Amino acid sequence: MAMSSLSFRHASFCFMAAAVVVLGLLAGGSRAQTNQLLAGDILKTGQKISNANYTLLMQPDCNLVLYRGPPEANQAIWYSHTNGKGSGCELRLKTDGDLAIHDKDGKRISHSSTNGTIGSYILLLQRDRNIVLYGKPIWDSGTGTVRTPPTTY
Numbered sequence: 001m002a003m004s005s006l007s008f009r010h011a012s013f014c015f016m017a018a019a020v021v022v023l024g025l026l027a028g029g030s031r032a033q034t035n036q037l038l039a040g041d042i043l044k045t046g047q048k049i050s051n052a053n054y055t056l057l058m059q060p061d062c063n064l065v066l067y068r069g070p071p072e073a074n075q076a077i078w079y080s081h082t083n084g085k086g087s088g089c090e091l092r093l094k095t096d097g098d099l100a101i102h103d104k105d106g107k108r109i110s111h112s113s114t115n116g117t118i119g120s121y122i123l124l125l126q127r128d129r130n131i132v133l134y135g136k137p138i139w140d141s142g143t144g145t146v147r148t149p150p151t152t153y
Helices: 005-026
Strands: 036-038 042-044 048-050 054-058 064-068 076-079 090-093 099-102 108-111 122-125 131-134
Touching: 036 090, 042 054, 048 122, 054 122
Parallel strands: none
Antiparallel strands: 036 122, 042 090, 048 054, 054 064, 064 076, 090 099, 099 108, 122 131
C-alpha cells in the first residue's frame, strides 16, 4: 500500500521538526544572547542576557550588573554588590525559584531567598529595564519604569 502524498508530507515535516530540536539540544542551547533565564539555567562569568536597550552581565569580579546599552558603554543601572566576593562566579536560576550567585567552588555568595516549591520559573530582562523573576512575581530589581506586568517580553 503506497503512502499518500499528504501522509508523506506530514512524516517529512515531523522528521524535520525533530531534527531541529535534536540539533538545538546538541548545540548546547545557550541562552547567552536572549533576555531570559529559565529554571535550571546558568549564566557563567562573561555571559549575559540582553534586549535592545539593556544588558545583564555576570562579570569576572562576581558582580552581576545591569547596563544601559552594552557593558562597554559603562552605564551601570543596578548591581548585586557581590564584586570581589569570589571568582569564576555564575548566576543560577534554580528549579525551586531561588536566584543565586555561586563562586567557582560552588559556594553560594548571594541569593534572592525566593526558594519555594519546584516549578517553572523565568528571569526576564524586560524592555522597561526591570529584571523580574516570574513564577508568581516573587522578586524584581526595582529598576522598572512601568509598574504593571508586561503583556509581551
